[in-house]
Amino acid sequence: MDLNETMEERSFRSETRAWLGEHTPPPLAPELAGSDSDLAYRRIFAQALFDAGYAAVDWPRRYGGLGLGLVHKAIWNEEWARARAPETFQNAIDLLGPTLLACGTPEQCDRYLRPLLTGEETWCQGFSEPDAGSDLAALRTRAELGSDGRWRVSGQKVWTSHARWAEWCFVLARTSSEPNPHRGITFLLVPMDQPGIEVRPLRQMTGDDDRFAEVFFEGAIAEDVVGEIDDGWRVAMTTLGHERFTRTFWLQMNARNELDALREMIGPVRDPVMRQRLAGLESSVAILRWLLLRDLSRLQAGAQLGAEGSLHKALWSDLDQRLHQVATDVRGLAAVTGDADRWQQRMLYTRAETIFAGSSEIQRNIIAERILGLPR
Ligand SMILES: Cc1cc2nc3c(=O)[nH]c(=O)nc-3n(C[C@H](O)[C@H](O)[C@H](O)COP(=O)(O)OP(=O)(O)OC[C@H]3O[C@@H](n4cnc5c(N)ncnc54)[C@H](O)[C@@H]3O)c2cc1C
Helix, strand or coil, X not given: CCCCCCHHHHHHHHHHHHHHHHHCCCCCCHHHCCCHHHHHHHHHHHHHHHHHCCCCCCXXXXXXXXXXXXXXXXXXXXXXXXXXXXXXXXXXXXXXXXXXXXXXXXXXXXXXXXXXXXXXXXXXEECXXXXXXXXXXXXXXXXXXXXXXXXXXXXXXXXXXXXXXXXXXXXXEECCCCCXXXXXXXXXXXXXCCCCEEEEECCCCCCCCCCCEEEEEEEEEXXXXXXXXXXXXXXXXXXXXXXXXXXXXXXXXXXXXXXXXXXXXXXXXXXXXXXXXXXXXXXXXXXXXXXXXXXXXXXXXXXXXXXXXXXXXXXXXXXXXXXXXXXXXXXXXXXXXXXXXXXXXXXXXXXXHCCCCCCHHHHHHHHHHHHCCCCC
């Protein structure tokens, strides 16, 4: 296993670092997160990324990518986070985009991919329901085929990020009553601006009520189907597979940045317990990066992604929580009673990280059964 970068990869890293150094905008004020100003801010940066070919470096050129491989995508993700450049529309770019490339028709790719990268069309993910989160196959939202040949969706989704912004939703709905819960589900593309849809904001403990919502469907019309009718579970598994690995290089570098900022805030440390906690965080950041590089190298050698994605997810989300717990402990009472600042917002937000994209308990079940070979 050779983890060194080739000359060409090093040069790609320098190019992207230089581009990001020149084009990264100043950060958005934390209190504007999720607002219309946030949407406009992301759209401007998304367009700049698209024009430079960096919006999705591993996608085919025909759809706005650079046609590069996973190593370049990993390099890009690291440099993007290192530059502290803003995220754009990752729900769509990291989840729906790769799903359309893998399971969509050429016409669907032509229709949806470009506006998804530039943010001209914004998307939300309609998978979770009140009684279907970790057990997603328990979903009950239904779609019925009308006499006009169009699918009409009825049911409720919950924890839908950015539903307020979204012009479209990719929805999992039951289209037949199969005894096997993984069958009879279809992956639908539904426009949000229609009478059969109501978006109700949910307030998070950060105080933010712009980013999260419940979405109610009552006979809402689906515009398109991805993959075969009743085969949406397989399509959705493509979506969730991409959710994990490709993002973790960004997340690892983000943790590196946060740890650097934390050490700068704390200054020289003499307390042995604090030194030990910081050393633990340093080790976790390094271990995560080596694990990612090992698995990238395995992928390059033709292996498939398996349960390793669960290991990455469990590690980074735990690391980020521990890191922000140290920041909170160092700042003492001011961390919880003072004005909401970046550290406080981040500490509260890290609570969500061990829930979304598969909770830590679920990841540990997968690690126990599939990596350690423990009995169920
Ligand atoms: C910030 C954030 C953004 C999100 N964005 C979206 C989005 O845009 N679209 C979307 O569809 N969903 C979204 N989600 C929802 C997310 O996918 C679910 O919250 C997640 O799948 C967990 O489901 P749940 O909340 O229903 O919890 P549950 O599945 O009800 O789990 C409750 C608790 O039980 C534990 N548990 C459940 N099953 C087991 C088991 N078999 N073994 C051991 N423990 C178990 C869980 O770990 C958890 O601690 C988001 C969530 C968050 C926090």
